[in-house]
Amino acid sequence: MSTTTGRRVSEARERLLRTASALFYAEGIRAVGVDRVVEEAGVTRATFYRHFPGKDDLVVAYLGVVHDAVRDAAGEEAGAARLRRTVGAMTETLCSPGFRGCSFINAAAEFADPDSPVHRAVAAHRGWLSALFATDLAAAGHPDPDGAAAHLMMLRDGAMVAGYLADPEVARATLLRGLDAILDEAG
Incomplete structure (x- = not known):
C-alpha cells in the first residue's frame, strides 16, 4: 500500500x-x-x-488522524454549506455509539503543559478549526466572523462534553440551533 x-x-x-x-x-x-x-x-x-521515537510521537500521530478526518469531512469550498456540513458531521459523531468526547479536549486535559508536543498538536487543531469557522462565516457574510467563530467553538466544545456526559440528542440539537442563530446574524 x-x-x-x-x-x-x-x-x-x-x-x-x-x-x-x-x-x-x-x-x-x-x-x-x-x-x-x-x-x-x-x-x-x-x-x-x-x-x-516515543509515546508522545504516537499520541501526536493519533491526533493527526483525527484532525485529518475532520478536515476531510469539511471539504474545500468555504461558506455556510461547508460550515453546516462540518458541524453536522460533529453532531453525528457525538450521537454515535461509544462516543467518549472530543479527542482533542480529552488530550488537552491530560497534557496541560503548553510546551508538550501533544498540547501543541491540540492547539494547532483548534486554531485550524477556529480559522475554518471564521473563514466560512466571513464567506457567509457574517458581520463579525472572528467573534462568531469563537462563539461557535464554545458551543462545539460544550456539545462535545454534553454529548458524553449528558444527553447527546440535546447536545446535538443545541449545537445546531446555535449554528442557525449565528448564521441568521449573517443575514
Whole structure:
C-alpha cells in the first residue's frame, strides 16, 4: 500500500496507530502504556520505536488522524454549506455509539503543559478549526466572523462534553440551533 506521496506505508505502523487510537480514545492516553499498544498491535518494541521515537510521537500521530478526518469531512469550498456540513458531521459523531468526547479536549486535559508536543498538536487543531469557522462565516457574510467563530467553538466544545456526559440528542440539537442563530446574524 502507498500514500499519496508515493511512499510506502508500513502495515505495522498503521496497526500500531489503529490500536493506539482505539485504546487512547476508549481509556485515555495516560492510562494506556506503550507495552499494551505493542502487545495488542502484535508487533515488537523495536518495531514500535522504529516508527515512533516515543509515546508522545504516537499520541501526536493519533491526533493527526483525527484532525485529518475532520478536515476531510469539511471539504474545500468555504461558506455556510461547508460550515453546516462540518458541524453536522460533529453532531453525528457525538450521537454515535461509544462516543467518549472530543479527542482533542480529552488530550488537552491530560497534557496541560503548553510546551508538550501533544498540547501543541491540540492547539494547532483548534486554531485550524477556529480559522475554518471564521473563514466560512466571513464567506457567509457574517458581520463579525472572528467573534462568531469563537462563539461557535464554545458551543462545539460544550456539545462535545454534553454529548458524553449528558444527553447527546440535546447536545446535538443545541449545537445546531446555535449554528442557525449565528448564521441568521449573517443575514
